[in-house]
Amino acid sequence: MALAGDPAIGAALAGLGGCAACHTADGGPPWAGGHAVETPRGTFYGSNLTPDPEHGLGAWGFDDFRRAMREGRAPDGHAYWPAFPYTSFTNLTDEDLGHLWAFLQTLEPVARPDQPHEGIPPRWQLQVFRWRAFHEGPEPLDRGAYLGTAVGHCRECHSPRTWIGRIRTRHELEGGHAPFTVAPAIDPEALAGWSADDLDTLFTLGMSPDGDFPGGGMSRIVDEGTAKLSDADRAALIAWLKGG
Numbered sequence: 001m002a003l004a005g006d007p008a009i010g011a012a013l014a015g016l017g018g019c020a021a022c023h024t025a026d027g028g029p030p031w032a033g034g035h036a037v038e039t040p041r042g043t044f045y046g047s048n049l050t051p052d053p054e055h056g057l058g059a060w061g062f063d064d065f066r067r068a069m070r071e072g073r074a075p076d077g078h079a080y081w082p083a084f085p086y087t088s089f090t091n092l093t094d095e096d097l098g099h100l101w102a103f104l105q106t107l108e109p110v111a112r113p114d115q116p117h118e119g120i121p122p123r124w125q126l127q128v129f130r131w132r133a134f135h136e137g138p139e140p141l142d143r144g145a146y147l148g149t150a151v152g153h154c155r156e157c158h159s160p161r162t163w164i165g166r167i168r169t170r171h172e173l174e175g176g177h178a179p180f181t182v183a184p185a186i187d188p189e190a191l192a193g194w195s196a197d198d199l200d201t202l203f204t205l206g207m208s209p210d211g212d213f214p215g216g217g218m219s220r221i222v223d224e225g226t227a228k229l230s231d232a233d234r235a236a237l238i239a240w241l242k243g244g
């Protein structure tokens, strides 16, 4: 496929997708990997996504990247753990994958080796998971749902989970609770008092109608994601939130 990716569009998609948060160690060089994703099934470390030829993606072509995001498979064919949310990213279009890839090429290469995952289940459990819970995309979605679910992962923080950590799909966006991320409900009912303009102000300036500046992981999603979207894309995301 001819690559005509725009790194600026890729940067906004990456911001909405929260890639940097999982792919940067606390206090470590940006995008060079090492953030611990703690789950009840082990601790997974985001990998080095910089163009370093040995430790990052420097030796990859676009097709390797597309396969990782769409199929959840490495260039050598092994499957990735779903701590890498390819279960959502599988729905990204080739065009947007091209923008993301163009953006990743602009990063500074960092020679930081990947950290091995800890306490993980045997690999056959991954095969069972993929067989039961992974549906390879891209599934056609309207633009707002696409931004909120294929790229964004609003539901990851804003939904209640079962004790093993699986999202309660029938209660998506109804609020996250401890011991997982604590985040308010943002389903249409919870947002009934917010106008589209209120949401647009939150998603551009980070300010809510009562003058609060939401913190938690949200300020980063705003600064690096929603605030960098085109006006049309932000309006589509808001329409999706309001309409359920």
Ligand code: HEC
Binding pocket: 013, 014, 017, 018, 019, 020, 022, 023, 037, 044, 045, 046, 047, 048, 049, 056, 065, 068, 069, 074, 079, 080, 081, 082, 083, 084, 085, 089, 100
């Ligand atoms: C919730 C945390 C999380 C988020 C968000 C996330 N990743 Fe990852 N990613 C991971 C983990 C963990 C792995 C390692 C998976 C494995 O080893 O099986 C990974 C692996 C990858 C790989 C494979 C790298 C390699 O060397 O094989 C790519 C490519 C990737 N992620 C790209 C992205 C992009 C692009 C985004 C944003 C659109 C993103 N990731 C968002 C956690 C995350």
Ligand code: HEC
Binding pocket: 016, 018, 147, 148, 152, 153, 154, 155, 156, 157, 158, 181, 182, 183, 184, 185, 186, 202, 208, 213, 214, 215, 216, 217, 218, 221, 241
């Ligand atoms: C990393 C976790 C995380 C992700 C991902 C995330 N949020 Fe949030 N969000 C939060 C937290 C935590 C708060 C509350 C912050 C506070 O009160 O200081 C919040 C607040 C909000 C609020 C304000 C709600 C209120 O009642 O004040 C809205 C609206 C919102 N998020 C929408 C979204 C949308 C849309 C997405 C996806 C594009 C998203 N969030 C992704 C964690 C997250």
